[in-house]
Amino acid sequence: MGWHTVDRRISGAVLACVLLATGFATGCTAEPPADSRPGTAARPVPSARLPRGDAGAQVGAEAAYRKWGITPLAAPPAPPATKPTGRAAAGGRVPVISEIPTKENIVFLTFDDGAEKDPEFVTMMRELKIPFTMFLTDSVIRADYGYFKKLQRLGNSIQNHTLTHPNLRTLGAAAQKQEICGQQKKLKDRYGTMPRLFRPPYGNWNENTRAAAASCGIENIVLWRESMQIKNMQYQGAVKKLHPGDIILAHFRGPSELKGTTMTRMTANLLRHIQEQGFTVARLEDYL
Numbered sequence: 001m002g003w004h005t006v007d008r009r010i011s012g013a014v015l016a017c018v019l020l021a022t023g024f025a026t027g028c029t030a031e032p033p034a035d036s037r038p039g040t041a042a043r044p045v046p047s048a049r050l051p052r053g054d055a056g057a058q059v060g061a062e063a064a065y066r067k068w069g070i071t072p073l074a075a076p077p078a079p080p081a082t083k084p085t086g087r088a089a090a091g092g093r094v095p096v097i098s099e100i101p102t103k104e105n106i107v108f109l110t111f112d113d114g115a116e117k118d119p120e121f122v123t124m125m126r127e128l129k130i131p132f133t134m135f136l137t138d139s140v141i142r143a144d145y146g147y148f149k150k151l152q153r154l155g156n157s158i159q160n161h162t163l164t165h166p167n168l169r170t171l172g173a174a175a176q177k178q179e180i181c182g183q184q185k186k187l188k189d190r191y192g193t194m195p196r197l198f199r200p201p202y203g204n205w206n207e208n209t210r211a212a213a214a215s216c217g218i219e220n221i222v223l224w225r226e227s228m229q230i231k232n233m234q235y236q237g238a239v240k241k242l243h244p245g246d247i248i249l250a251h252f253r254g255p256s257e258l259k260g261t262t263m264t265r266m267t268a269n270l271l272r273h274i275q276e277q278g279f280t281v282a283r284l285e286d287y288l
């Protein structure tokens, strides 16, 4: 199988989570077992991200990036004709993935929970046209569903992160199903499309989670390889760098959780790390 299941990895992982004043645990990182993979040399990424062959648009893109303190990321390669990752067969086990098999220097951005609703982030992503995937929790977003609609309209998908952000390992099968299927329905009602990806809070799941997810129509459980903090990335593996196909976890967080840093500044830091290592951002749904 081409995708990488994390069963063996997560078994050795120590999970650490940050509890917010809201009472919702939103920040979760899996401290990985020693798992050094063969390194992949970063190669230069010469072409600017937006539209090739159009000098005027090129200048516009560079100006947009400059406004946010970064230079344009390279254009991602064309999506593969055949998606390299699996999905659950009818009645089968839902694959659990934390990276996409690829040799390209691309990574995938995911933003979780939905606590911070910074209008500047909408502006930033509209201007930069960076694709990302949102994993949203109903209890965190229900005060302002409309905020995420704006991000969805930019072409970014909204996926499932449970109704109330529990540690699913502490719940039985029926309660897990309620958390996942309940959020499927909420997101379908609010945003018009049924999620097909699910991220368990804290990265915690078990076989009941896979069964529940399958019964709710989920095709893939999506974890992550690296996570974005405030200024720095937290890397798995002994070598502190990105790998082709890494899925990166970030959160909708604002100054109260980021020690005064805004969500847009955190995102600029994130993009800078990606760019400095010769990577660019591709759309997860093109590969999954």
Ligand SMILES: [Zn+2]
Pocket (backbone or CB within 6 Å): 025, 026, 027, 028, 112, 113, 161, 165, 201, 202
């Ligand atoms: Zn979360």
